[in-house]
Amino acid sequence: MTPADFAAFSNNAIAFASVVYTLALLSHIAEWAFGRSVPASTEAAAGEPLAATASTEEPAAVSASVGGAMGGGASVGASAAAGSTYDGAADAAGSAGADAAASPAGPADLAARTHKIEQFGRIGVSLTVLAAALHFAGLVTRGLGADPARVPWGNMYEFSVAGAFGVTAIYLVLLRKYSLRWLGVFVTGFSVVVLMLAVLLLYVPAGPLVPALDSYWLVIHVVAAVIATGAFGVGAMASALYLVKSRAEQRSDAAATGYVARLPRAAVLDRIAYRVHAFGFPIWTFAALVAGPIWAQYAWGRYWGWDPKEVWAFITWVVYAAYLHARATAGWKGKGAAIIALVGFATLLFNFVGINLFGSGLHSYSGLD
Amino acid sequence: MRTALVLLFLLALAAVPGSIIPQRDIDAIAVSRWQDSHPTLTPIYESLGLFSVYDSVWFSAIYILLMVSLVGCILPRTRIYWRGMRARPPKAPRNLSRLPESRSFTVDEEPAVVLDRAREVFRRRRYRVDAAGSEVAAERGYLREAGNLLFHVSLLVVLVGFALGSLFGYTGGVIVVKGQGFSNSLSQYDDFSPGALFGADDLEPFSFTVDDFRVEFLRSGQQAGMPTDFSADVTYTETPEDEPQTHKLAVNHPLTMDGGSVFLVGHGYAPLVTVRDGEGNLAYKGPAVFLPQDESFASFGVIKVPDALPEQLGFEGLFLPTYGFTMETGPYSRFPDALDPVMSLLPYRGDLGLDSGEPQSVYELEKDDLEVMKRADGRDFRLDIALGQTKQLPGGAGSITFDGVERWVKLQVSDSPGKGIALGGVLLAIAGLLASLFIRPRRAWVRVRQEGGRTLVELAGLDRSSGGDLAEEIDELETRIRHHAPPQKEIP
Numbered sequence: 013m014t015p016a017d018f019a020a021f022s023n024n025a026i027a028f029a030s031v032v033y034t035l036a037l038l039s040h041i042a043e044w045a046f047g048r049s050v051p052a053s054t055e056a057a058a059g060e061p062l063a064a065t066a067s068t069e070e071p072a073a074v075s076a077s078v079g080g081a082m083g084g085g086a087s088v089g090a091s092a093a094a095g096s097t098y099d100g101a102a103d104a105a106g107s108a109g110a111d112a113a114a115s116p117a118g119p120a121d122l123a124a125r126t127h128k129i130e131q132f133g134r135i136g137v138s139l140t141v142l143a144a145a146l147h148f149a150g151l152v153t154r155g156l157g158a159d160p161a162r163v164p165w166g167n168m169y170e171f172s173v174a175g176a177f178g179v180t181a182i183y184l185v186l187l188r189k190y191s192l193r194w195l196g197v198f199v200t201g202f203s204v205v206v207l208m209l210a211v212l213l214l215y216v217p218a219g220p221l222v223p224a225l226d227s228y229w230l231v232i233h234v235v236a237a238v239i240a241t242g243a244f245g246v247g248a249m250a251s252a253l254y255l256v257k258s259r260a261e262q263r264s265d266a267a268a269t270g271y272v273a274r275l276p277r278a279a280v281l282d283r284i285a286y287r288v289h290a291f292g293f294p295i296w297t298f299a300a301l302v303a304g305p306i307w308a309q310y311a312w313g314r315y316w317g318w319d320p321k322e323v324w325a326f327i328t329w330v331v332y333a334a335y336l337h338a339r340a341t342a343g344w345k346g347k348g349a350a351i352i353a354l355v356g357f358a359t360l361l362f363n364f365v366g367i368n369l370f371g372s373g374l375h376s377y378s379g380l381d
Numbered sequence: 382m383r384t385a386l387v388l389l390f391l392l393a394l395a396a397v398p399g400s401i402i403p404q405r406d407i408d409a410i411a412v413s414r415w416q417d418s419h420p421t422l423t424p425i426y427e428s429l430g431l432f433s434v435y436d437s438v439w440f441s442a443i444y445i446l447l448m449v450s451l452v453g454c455i456l457p458r459t460r461i462y463w464r465g466m467r468a469r470p471p472k473a474p475r476n477l478s479r480l481p482e483s484r485s486f487t488v489d490e491e492p493a494v495v496l497d498r499a500r501e502v503f504r505r506r507r508y509r510v511d512a513a514g515s516e517v518a519a520e521r522g523y524l525r526e527a528g529n530l531l532f533h534v535s536l537l538v539v540l541v542g543f544a545l546g547s548l549f550g551y552t553g554g555v556i557v558v559k560g561q562g563f564s565n566s567l568s569q570y571d572d573f574s575p576g577a578l579f580g581a582d583d584l585e586p587f588s589f590t591v592d593d594f595r596v597e598f599l600r601s602g603q604q605a606g607m608p609t610d611f612s613a614d615v616t617y618t619e620t621p622e623d624e625p626q627t628h629k630l631a632v633n634h635p636l637t638m639d640g641g642s643v644f645l646v647g648h649g650y651a652p653l654v655t656v657r658d659g660e661g662n663l664a665y666k667g668p669a670v671f672l673p674q675d676e677s678f679a680s681f682g683v684i685k686v687p688d689a690l691p692e693q694l695g696f697e698g699l700f701l702p703t704y705g706f707t708m709e710t711g712p713y714s715r716f717p718d719a720l721d722p723v724m725s726l727l728p729y730r731g732d733l734g735l736d737s738g739e740p741q742s743v744y745e746l747e748k749d750d751l752e753v754m755k756r757a758d759g760r761d762f763r764l765d766i767a768l769g770q771t772k773q774l775p776g777g778a779g780s781i782t783f784d785g786v787e788r789w790v791k792l793q794v795s796d797s798p799g800k801g802i803a804l805g806g807v808l809l810a811i812a813g814l815l816a817s818l819f820i821r822p823r824r825a826w827v828r829v830r831q832e833g834g835r836t837l838v839e840l841a842g843l844d845r846s847s848g849g850d851l852a853e854e855i856d857e858l859e860t861r862i863r864h865h866a867p868p869q870k871e872i873p
Contacts, residue, residue, distance in 0.1 A: 217604070219602060222609075223610055223632040223633075224632050226610075226633060227633040293818070294814050294815055297814065298811060302804070302811070305803075309797075309800065310633050311633050312644065312793075313646070313794075314797060315546075317407060318399055318400075319407065327396050327397065331390075333389055334386055334393070337385055337386045337389065338386060344383075344386065
């Protein structure tokens with residue numbers, strides 16, 4: 013294949029990936045739509061008590077609930093699949109027939125619906141995997157489509173495509189470990205939006221790198237930034253859902269069905285958000301404060317020059333440092349910390365969109381006029 | 382902690398204006414352009430230091446306060462940590478079942494055997510262990526706080542490295558036409574900004590000549606005109622006694638010497654012209670540096686001919702590497718490479734003002750005593766000269782010949798001592814960060830007692846950091862204490 017073939021294939025792969033992400037998104041939406049009429053409280057039996065303050069102090073009860081409760085948030089549960097709230101719901105649905113008497117649907121109908129939820133959820137995940145594979149193929153061929161071949165992140169279209177892949181990849185990697193399927197609707201939605209914006213507004217044909225980018229630091233610096241962005245993106249989604257869920261938990265009349273009710277407990281969301289951020293922060297530190305300055309020293313003769321991009325990378329770093337501080341500060345835990353995490357992601361997005369398009373600094377590689 | 386949080390937010394907020402308002406240290410030209418178009422705001426912004434945010438009093442105040450708070454935090458915490466590090470694991474609380482995670486189970490073995498095994502299990506999982514009577518107390522994760530302290534101390538190291546660079550470093554810019562040379566002394570620089578404690582005598586005596594310069598542009602496609610490669614060959618000596626060496630200078634490939642590095646940051650055109658004056662004498666011959674105005678390398682510049690007689694001559698105008706013309710735009714450049722170079726100049730006569738003693742920019746004409754030459758119809762006399770052409774000036778003032786095109790390179794020479802310290806500091810900070818994020822300080826206790834012929838084991842744990850997976854760890858401990866052989870599954 014010639015570079016032009018690769019470039020054409022890349023465009024097709026990205027377009028197909030957007031379509032498949034859209035299907036995955038619809039599938040996840042269907043999953044939650046069926047969840048509207050199925051009480052999430054059946055999951056309580058699987059160890060997700062909505063009223064966490066219930067008197068489950070007895071050791072036996074605690075140890076019984078541990079497998080399920082931790083399955084929502086902790087690593088490698090008793091078995092990889094079990095422990096997910098959805099599986100819990102499926103298993104519990106039959107035995108929860110008595111509880112379901114209160115709901116309009118009969119036990120058989122309930123079981124069917126629970127089965128549907130599970131089915132759509134699995135389809136959503138499978139489609140996401142397929143879309144991610146296409147997405148990855150699109151990225152690789154984009155790099156091969158340039159003459160000479162290069163890493164596929166040299167302008168804003170490519171940064172956007174790579175960034176969206178970072179978010180999806182982090183989600184898929186952590187999907188099993190943290191039972192993240194409830195994030196699927198947001199991750200696929202995010203990818204669809206970013207890919208469409210990239211294709212519609214930011215597209216430039218594959219071409220060689222501008223000389224300033226022609227360095228192996230481009231690989232190190234940008235890969236680290238993309239991984240950190242992916243982690244912060246997933247973290248921001250978890251933090252936003254934490255805010256929604258903790259509000260719902262505080263209201264006594266919290267709905268027993270629907271998306272919010274089926275989310276893991278707020279404490280679990282909070283823990284996942286923290287872990288993803290804790291993973292992303294050192295990588296961001298490396299990308300923005302080690303790899304970036306070393307490269308800047310080679311390319312521009314100074315390792316730190318308060319270029320707008322550098323300023324905003326620094327602001328993002330400071331805000332996430334504040335997030336980690338907030339987690340350890342009484343009065344800022346939980347809600348305060350989650351808001352700081354969202355502010356951090358906002359600064360990251362602004363750095364990417366605002367500074368690239370409107371800024372005039374040295375990092376003007378959008379490739380757009 | 383709360384102070385640090387507030388100061389971190391202030392620092393983030395304070396950094397914002399510098400990314401929106403042009404900064405003198407980054408782009409002095411953008412600053413003066415901005416100031417020209419905002420005459421009312423300028424004095425206010427000036428007094429607030431908004432054109433130089435990162436040197437301003439208030440920005441410095443915030444990060445100095447942050448550093449003070451950092452030191453004020455590190456010192457007492459180091460003391461506490463020093464004590465805590467040598468302390469033994471605390472005794473078991475009376476009621477283990479009240480702890481966040483607790484288990485109780487019975488086994489058939491003797492209490493002493495179970496206690497021994499618990500001790501062994503804890504040791505293998507790198508707990509510090511204390512046994513007393515029927516209890517075992519264990520603690521691990523002491524290095525978390527060490528990592529935390531290392532991270533915060535490293536930030537101070539980074540700041541020291543950064544300060545060294547800005548106090549003892551320097552940055553200078555110089556334009557060198559191909560074939561010409563540069564020696565590292567203050568008078569050779571076009572612009573020079575030294576650190577507060579840098580003296581001109583500290584410049585190392587290196588010198589170099591730009592032997593060649595190459596640039597390639599994309600010829601076709603949507604990104605046509607984008608440079609794909611540019612590089613310069615230089616011959617340099619580190620000290621006057623050294624043998625000359627050669628180096629290929631390119632973006633991302635600087636020339637590094639003791640006491641300074643040379644970076645290729647830009648390039649442009651220097652048309653070669655010959656000017657004869659009204660008396661027919663050779664008054665000027667050589668390159669004139671023109672500064673690129675846009676990505677098509679349409680370049681603006683002046684030629685000053687002080688030796689011309691009877692009157693001094695001056696030229697001002699554009700160099701267009703690939704000439705194009707439309708009625709709307711007038712002459713413009715179609716492509717950045719020198720495919721069809723044309724100069725479009727306005728000639729002036731009079732007094733260039735060079736004798737007044739006041740310094741002048743070489744890129745501008747001082748027009749107070751100059752008069753633009755006119756055509757017979759009274760309009761400005763504009764000269765469009767293609768490569769190789771000679772044009773006569775009106776009124777027998779002389780002639781100008783466009784002999785050729787040379788290129789110049791913009792070089793940045795800089796030295797930032799302390800960059801190694803800053804880099805070492807950040808790397809240490811990351812090491813500390815990893816330790817403080819991923820090491821979990823954790824306490825666990827085991828208590829045994831005889832009950833009805835069997836041994837009742839109580840096991841409980843406490844995480845001293847958030848985000849842990851304590852339940853799993855306690856499960857694992859339980860399995861290992863229950864069974865003699867450690868299970869297959871390993872939890873990292």
